[in-house]
Amino acid sequence: AQSVTQLGSHVSVSEGALVLLRCNYSSSVPPYLFWYVQYPNQGLQLLLKYTSAATLVKGINGFEAEFKKSETSFHLTKPSAHMSDAAEYFCAVTLGGGADGLTFGKGTHLIIQP
Amino acid sequence: GAGVSQSPSNKVTEKGKDVELRCDPISGHTALYWYRQRLGQGLEFLIYFQGNSAPDKSGLPSDRFSAERTGESVSTLTIQRTQQEDSAVYLCASSRWDGYEQYFGPGTRLTVT
Numbered sequence: 001a002q003s004v005t006q007l008g009s010h011v012s013v014s015e016g017a018l019v020l021l022r023c024n025y026s027s028s029v030p031p032y033l034f035w036y037v038q039y040p041n042q043g044l045q046l047l048l049k050y051t052s053a054a055t056l057v058k059g060i061n062g063f064e065a066e067f068k069k070s071e072t073s074f075h076l077t078k079p080s081a082h083m084s085d086a087a088e089y090f091c092a093v094t095l096g097g098g099a100d101g102l103t104f105g106k107g108t109h110l111i112i113q114p
Numbered sequence: 115g116a117g118v119s120q121s122p123s124n125k126v127t128e129k130g131k132d133v134e135l136r137c138d139p140i141s142g143h144t145a146l147y148w149y150r151q152r153l154g155q156g157l158e159f160l161i162y163f164q165g166n167s168a169p170d171k172s173g174l175p176s177d178r179f180s181a182e183r184t185g186e187s188v189s190t191l192t193i194q195r196t197q198q199e200d201s202a203v204y205l206c207a208s209s210r211w212d213g214y215e216q217y218f219g220p221g222t223r224l225t226v227t
Contacts, residue, residue: 004156032214043118043205043218044157051214090156094214101147101159101173102216 002027002093006105014113019078021108023065023091026072033074034092034102035065044090050074061085086112116140118219120206126225127196135191135222139208144186147216150175151203163189164211175200196226 007022025031032051036044048059055067065076074091088109092102119138127133139146148160160173163183174181178197183189193200203223207216 036218041220043220044207046215046217049215092157101149101162102157103159104149104156106154106156 002031002095002103004091004093004103004105006089006091006108008108009106010109010111012111012113013081015083016080019063019076019081019085019110021076021089021091021110023074023076023105024072025074025091025093027093027095029095030069031093031095033065033067034094035059035063035074035076036090036092036104037061038088038090038107040087047076047089081110081112083112083114086110118206118208118217120204120219120222122222123220124223124225126227129198129226130195132192132194133196133224135193135204135224137189137191137206137208137219139187139189139206140217142186142210143208143217144211145209145216146183146189147207147209148181148189148191149205149207151205151221153202157205160191193224196224198226200224201226 003026005024034049035047038044048057050067058064063078088107090107091105094100121136146163149157151157166183178194181191203221205221207218209216
């Protein structure tokens with residue numbers, strides 16, 4: 001079975017600073033990895049996904065993530081934080097979609113300080 | 115185009131009552147998923163449909179939970195004899211057949227009093 005660990009339930013950065021949200025996974029086989037963002041009282045929006053192509057994945061809103069097999073990590077970064085980035089971020093993993101569903105981490109609440 | 119829609123957006127019910135939650139997937143998406151999000155926790159995968167077939171129902175929390183889907187369209191999640199621990203946001207997602215890119219609805223917030 002696969003699992004996801006997100007380090008830090010809350011992360012606070014200043015506007016304009018680097019955003020780094022950490023995600024480590026556990027999987028017996030190469031997984032497919034995703035980052036989702038959830039704004040208050042809304043559903044989840046897909047930020048980016050890794051499906052065994054390029055290890056550096058670019059997503060929407062200036063976010064990117066790098067798949068590092070040796071570290072079993074898929075950390076999310078953004079060079080310069082914007083106030084509108086304040087939200088809950090979830091890392092998720094699946095082995096093959098379909099009946100596996102997605103296994104989610106517990107989420108990281110990103111706070112942007114003015 | 116229209117995204118995934120869910121109804122109702124909010125539901126308050128008394129303990130012991132039955133509730134039915136509805137999900138309308140994106141047109142053409144053959145796969146449909148239900149998840150539960152409890153306060154302060156991540157999302158918990160409940161069940162998956164490919165077409166109107168659900169090959170594995172073991173993720174449903176108890177036998178009070180059931181789900182069905184009509185063709186490749188609407189799905190309903192039914193909770194019988196609701197308990198306070200059922201209070202959560204129930205999210206639905208749909209995808210193409212491969213399931214690699216799931217699109218989520220806004221959720222139904224269920225409160226059991």
